[in-house]
Amino acid sequence: MSENYKFDTLSLHAGHIPDKETGSRAVPIYQTTSYVFNSTEEAASLYNMEVGGHLYTRISNPTVAALEQRLAALEGGASALACSSGMAAMHLVVSAICSNGDHIVASSKMYGANINLLQHTMPRFGVKTDFVNPNDPDAIERAIKPNTKLVFGEVIGNPGLDIMDVPEIAKICNSKNIPLVLDATFNTPYLMQPFKHGANIIVHSLTKWLGGHGIAIGGAIVNGGNFDWGDKDKFPTISGRHFALGGISFWEEFGPSALIAKIRAEGMYNFGPSLSPTNAFHLMQGIETLPLRMKKHIENTHSILDFLVNHEMVEWVKHPDLETHPDHQVAKRILPKGSGSIVAFGIKGGREAGKAFIESVQLASHLANVGDAKTLLIHPGSTTHSHLSSEAMKEGGLTDDMIRLSVGLEDINDITKDFERGFKAVKKLNK
Amino acid sequence: MIISFKDADTYIGTGGKSLDNTKRTLCFLHGSGQNHLSFIQQARFFAYKGYSVIVPDMPAHGFSDGNPCKSIKENAEWINDLLVKLNLKDVVIIGHSQGCLVALELNRIFKSFLKSIIFVAGSNIIPVNQFLLDLSEENPQKASEMMVTWGHGIDGDMSINKWPGHSHYGEGNNIMCMNKPTALKYDLNSCNDYLDGINAAKKIKVPTLAVLAKNDQMTPLKSGLKFVELIKNCETHVLDCGHFLPSERPMELNSIINSFLLKLE
Ligand SMILES: Cc1ncc(COP(=O)(O)O)c(C=O)c1O
Numbered sequence: 001m002s003e004n005y006k007f008d009t010l011s012l013h014a015g016h017i018p019d020k021e022t023g024s025r026a027v028p029i030y031q032t033t034s035y036v037f038n039s040t041e042e043a044a045s046l047y048n049m050e051v052g053g054h055l056y057t058r059i060s061n062p063t064v065a066a067l068e069q070r071l072a073a074l075e076g077g078a079s080a081l082a083c084s085s086g087m088a089a090m091h092l093v094v095s096a097i098c099s100n101g102d103h104i105v106a107s108s109k110m111y112g113a114n115i116n117l118l119q120h121t122m123p124r125f126g127v128k129t130d131f132v133n134p135n136d137p138d139a140i141e142r143a144i145k146p147n148t149k150l151v152f153g154e155v156i157g158n159p160g161l162d163i164m165d166v167p168e169i170a171k172i173c174n175s176k177n178i179p180l181v182l183d184a185t186f187n188t189p190y191l192m193q194p195f196k197h198g199a200n201i202i203v204h205s206l207t208k209w210l211g212g213h214g215i216a217i218g219g220a221i222v223n224g225g226n227f228d229w230g231d232k233d234k235f236p237t238i239s240g241r242h243f244a245l246g247g248i249s250f251w252e253e254f255g256p257s258a259l260i261a262k263i264r265a266e267g268m269y270n271f272g273p274s275l276s277p278t279n280a281f282h283l284m285q286g287i288e289t290l291p292l293r294m295k296k297h298i299e300n301t302h303s304i305l306d307f308l309v310n311h312e313m314v315e316w317v318k319h320p321d322l323e324t325h326p327d328h329q330v331a332k333r334i335l336p337k338g339s340g341s342i343v344a345f346g347i348k349g350g351r352e353a354g355k356a357f358i359e360s361v362q363l364a365s366h367l368a369n370v371g372d373a374k375t376l377l378i379h380p381g382s383t384t385h386s387h388l389s390s391e392a393m394k395e396g397g398l399t400d401d402m403i404r405l406s407v408g409l410e411d412i413n414d415i416t417k418d419f420e421r422g423f424k425a426v427k428k429l430n431k
Numbered sequence: 432m433i434i435s436f437k438d439a440d441t442y443i444g445t446g447g448k449s450l451d452n453t454k455r456t457l458c459f460l461h462g463s464g465q466n467h468l469s470f471i472q473q474a475r476f477f478a479y480k481g482y483s484v485i486v487p488d489m490p491a492h493g494f495s496d497g498n499p500c501k502s503i504k505e506n507a508e509w510i511n512d513l514l515v516k517l518n519l520k521d522v523v524i525i526g527h528s529q530g531c532l533v534a535l536e537l538n539r540i541f542k543s544f545l546k547s548i549i550f551v552a553g554s555n556i557i558p559v560n561q562f563l564l565d566l567s568e569e570n571p572q573k574a575s576e577m578m579v580t581w582g583h584g585i586d587g588d589m590s591i592n593k594w595p596g597h598s599h600y601g602e603g604n605n606i607m608c609m610n611k612p613t614a615l616k617y618d619l620n621s622c623n624d625y626l627d628g629i630n631a632a633k634k635i636k637v638p639t640l641a642v643l644a645k646n647d648q649m650t651p652l653k654s655g656l657k658f659v660e661l662i663k664n665c666e667t668h669v670l671d672c673g674h675f676l677p678s679e680r681p682m683e684l685n686s687i688i689n690s691f692l693l694k695l696e
Contacts, residue, residue, distance in 0.1 A: 004588070005588055014589060016591070045476060049475065051593070051594075060595035060596070065596055068595065069590040069595075069597070072601055073598055078602040079594075079601065080598075082596075225604075230494070245447070252494075253444070253471065255493075256468075256606060256609075257597055
């Protein structure tokens with residue numbers, strides 16, 4: 001019967017039905033590298049991509065597939081592919097679509113590794129990127145060239161929290177027949193589903209909120225199935241002849257799932273960034289409670305924002321749900337449930353104050369991750385960017401007093417009490 | 432491959448191998464609002480088994496241009512002319528849903544090249560309710576979404592798929608979106624208006640196979656079982672899934688078709 005299950009139900013069930021033999025309610029962990037073929041014919045048909053199935057875990061695995069199908073259902077995509085990390089997902093997409101001589105338009109305000117890949121690594125392979133302001137759709141349009149093969153950005157930028165006007169940018173990409181690829185790590189499908197706004201491909205770091213417990217690195221690509229790859233001159237890797245599989249054209253034979261088929265046949269086959277079945281299981285456990293966690297993440301974030309905005313030791317607070325944020329109106333329109341649980345704030349007293357704060361809190365963990373169920377903090381001025389002068393940090397859009405906070409699910413009073421401890425240490429220092 | 436046929440670019444999937452009209456050819460006929468991608472896991476499978484395979488996108492469907500056919504008879508004539516143009520001598524028709532009605536009419540304009548018919552999720556009638564007929568005119572995308580949801584068994588709802596990582600709903604909706612917006616309404620009206628299936632079924636002389644689905648909400652099993660009774664010696668199988676048998680149960684379907692083909696002369 002067709003039920004059209006809702007998001008909360010899909011988070012728990014999509015991708016798995018208990019099998020008749022064991023009745024295992026949880027998704028089994030198929031910790032295996034390979035699968036016994038029933039016949040040589042069956043083996044050949046899997047190798048030739050005649051039918052679906054598993055032949056080697058670098059290419060696909062039943063536990064990983066359950067995760068992929070859950071993600072496809074939650075995003076409303078045609079198909080998904082999970083891989084070893086968010087960065088692996090990003091590289092798989094870029095390398096599947098672009099070749100020597102191609103061009104990318106990307107947001108200038110993104111996670112460092114996303115920037116580095118496009119700015120430093122891909123040019124060595126002849127793929128150049130122009131970086132533009134993500135909240136300026138006109139600038140994105142102007143940067144598109146005849147050899148532009150994709151537009152890329154983060155829905156909510158890390159760490160600057162700039163919001164992309166996805167529907168406007170999608171309109172531009174659509175009119176120019178260029179796929180819009182979005183890193184949707186910070187929003188997750190719970191806060192916003194990019195395909196509903198016209199995006200074509202989603203990249204996730206599952207390591208963050210989707211997994212949600214800081215225990216497993218993983219990434220995924222979800223393919224909207226809503227992009228026409230038919231222009232063989234522009235997208236030869238998707239609609240032209242593949243070098244193997246009898247010269248298959250992925251677009252002709254897989255239509256909406258062409259990109260994922262291409263990535264499985266080339267990226268997973270030749271680069272091999274596969275996700276371990278056990279990590280897929282851990283990540284799926286996280287997804288089961290995604291709706292509950294995201295609700296609480298947002299609730300706690302809004303409480304923390306109140307606390308910080310009104311605190312005498314806080315110089316400034318940045319979050320798209322605050323009216324003072326330059327992208328507040330866009331955030332309200334495309335992220336009505338809230339724009340994530342990352343908050344940036346400045347402590348009175350600059351770099352030294354930031355350091356003192358971080359060193360004095362005890363509940364919040366000082367580390368380089370976001371999206372854990374636990375509250376996390378980092379002070380770039382004394383860690384990732386400690387080698388840079390205050391002026392150099394400013395040029396990169398950061399200040400030395402800035403703390404990046406990933407709001408967790410603890411009792412809000414315990415978090416604020418912990419922060420008071422930090423502020424007290426700063427006060428002492430400032431005296 | 433794309434050929435020019437009746438003044439329109441016409442796409443014919445061949446399962447990744449070239450068409451060889453000296454061999455037995457399996458001709459797959461897609462259902463309402465579908466295109467060659469309904470048979471993703473059949474086209475390559477049978478082409479690599481050594482059959483010559485064609486999966487035409489009917490006019491205005493998939494990658495084919497042209498205007499949609501407006502009746503089952505018109506669809507059958509179009510296919511007949513295509514088979515003649517391709518100079519095929521030995522053809523097995525494999526219809527899914529509306530493709531089964533087209534196969535029934537094609538049998539009527541029977542030519543010696545037609546060797547056998549395989550009905551997948553078929554019947555002699557496919558009545559369509561007025562609500563869906565209206566919706567297919569007013570909002571074909573919404574109508575497609577409803578068909579994709581109704582059409583799949585529990586695997587659709589639960590995002591279970593034999594092809595790792597694929598979603599029946601997400602893929603199904605986008606396959607239907609590839610067609611020209613008017614294609615669906617003509618398809619559904621063609622099905623609804625087709626009332627001569629009983630007589631057409633009784634005329635079949637070639638060997639037949641029917642593979643029906645237990646949880647079919649588009650061509651219910653009851654109707655399918657009545658239909659096969661009309662045909663002399665129709666080998667019949669029932670699989671535990673929804674209407675979209677080719678993607679829901681690809682291996683079982685392929686295996687049944689393969690065994691049947693091996694028994695044919
Ligand atoms: C927005 C964003 N995208 C991608 C990544 C990379 O994810 P992973 O660590 O899973 O490779 C990160 C990691 O911090 C991120 O913040």
